[in-house]
Amino acid sequence: MNIRERCESLVRELGIADASDILSVEPLTGxxxxxxxxVxxxxxxxxxxxxxxxxxxxADWQAPVHRNAAEYAWLKVAADLLPQSAVRLFGRSEAQHGFAMEFVSGEDVYLWKTSLLEQKPNKGEALLVADMIGRIHQKSSQSGFDTTPFQNRDDFHALRIEPYLSATAKVHSDLSPHLNELEDMLYQSNQVLVHGDVSPKNILMRSGGPVLLDAECATMGDASFDPSFCLNHLVLKAIHLPATREHLLKDVVAFWQAYATHITWEPPTTLESRVCRLLPALMLARVDGKSPVEYLNDAEKDIVRAISKSLLKTPADTISEFANRVSADLKEMNT
Ligand SMILES: Nc1ncnc2c1ncn2[C@@H]1O[C@H](COP(=O)(O)OP(=O)(O)O)[C@@H](O)[C@H]1O
Ligand SMILES: [Mg+2]
Structure with missing residues (x-):
């Protein structure tokens, strides 16, 4: 079936419309x-x-189609908890591994990644995203939260742990003890609901708040993953964009402060120190793992390698120290 036929069958199955109601189907990229x-x-x-x-x-990065169910379940948690900051959902087909949701559009809507790379004025997006993630983590750490749809650690392993950490450990054997420890930490934990792809390319900003999409990696897991994954995007962009560097590094600290107000399931400093270890591993993974970032040139990649290796071998204790060290290292390298 092509995409049009699948859309026809989905809207029919979900009782949203007749196939003949479809005026156009426009594939989205990204x-x-x-x-x-x-549609x-x-x-x-x-x-x-x-x-x-x-x-x-x-070629060798596969994941089972049932992750579509985990994605829909995550979007539902977000919609129930933060309706302003989530897409409205119109149903899911188990047979087709597909679902329908609101198409987010409007004059005020933009993709966070675009505004970051175009160095548009900062509107406090990092804080809003941190707040949203913190609320979802907190809610999911409470007793009574239904974790049944999120027993997905093996999918998370295939989509995140292996391509990012295990692949990087193969390239940097000197760091493999550090990386293997992080792999175990992520695989063993089930403390909160992890989104797994909190990337600016998956976040549409609209006046009501950030809308986080693309929850295919959703699993119960370690709370350090989402903040580290998102902060990694800010740190890499700080390395890539000298003109907005200081603002981005300030955002890194502000993000952590906003997120940390929601940490009730463990001492915030314990989680902060895990983020300080995982973040440099993810930085290195975006250079030498299976999902390399597209906007860094070779010189920038070497800078990321140098900074992340130093922060992996001698981790910072706090996010603020982390940001200061990145800033100082960049100055020292004259970039
Ligand atoms: N509900 C939506 N409304 C508007 N745009 C969307 C919506 N869902 C996804 N998009 C756009 O399509 C892109 C790809 O969607 P995403 O869910 O991230 O798919 P993938 O898993 O293939 O990355 C997003 O980056 C966003 O720009
Ligand atoms: Mg995406």
Whole structure:
């Protein structure tokens, strides 16, 4: 079935519309894990997403299609807890590994990644994202939270631990003890609901708040992962964009402060020290793992390697110390 036929069958199955109501199907780009499309139904426009059995990037990076169920379940948790900051959901088909949601659009809507790379004025996006993640983590750490849809540590291993950490450990054997320890830490934990892909490319900003999409990696796991994953994007952009560097490093600290107000399931300093260890590992992984960042040139990649290795071998104790060390190292390297 092509994407149009799958859309027809999905809207019919979910009772959203008749196949004949579909005026157009426009595939959306940016993703690597799914077929995703904007569907014009005349009276309204929706977005549909189907999981692909094989990602469009690396040949040996596969993940089962049932991750579409985990994604829908994560989006539902977000919609129930923070309706302003989530997409409205219109149903999911188990048979098609696909679901329908609101198409987020409007004059005020922009992708956070675009505003970061175009160095648009900072509107406090990092704080808003940190607050949202903190609320979801906190909610999911409480007794009574239904963890059943999120027993997905093996998918998380295939999508995150292996391509980021294990792959990097193969390239940097001197760091493999550090990286292996982090792999175990992430695999063994089930303390909070981890989104797993808190990247600016998956966050649409609108006036009500940030809308976090793309929850295919959702699992119960270690709380350090989401803040580290998101902070990594800010740190790499701080290395890449000297003009906004200081603002981005300030945002790193502000992000942590906003997130930390929600930590009730363990001492905040304990979690902070795990983030200080995982973050440099993820930095290195975006250079030498299976999902390399596209905007760094060779010189910048070497800078990321040098800074992240030093922070892995001698970790910072706090995020603020982490940001200071990145800033000082960059000055020392004259970049
Ligand atoms: N509900 C939506 N409304 C508007 N745009 C969307 C919506 N869902 C996804 N997109 C756009 O499509 C892109 C890819 O979607 P995403 O869920 O991230 O797929 P993938 O898993 O393939 O990365 C997003 O970066 C975003 O720009
Ligand atoms: Mg995406």
């Amino acid at each position: 993703g690597v894990a799914s077929d995703i499309a904007k 014009d139904l005349g009276k309204r426009t929706i977005c549909v997403k189907f999981a692909l059995p094989k990602l469009k990037v690396a």
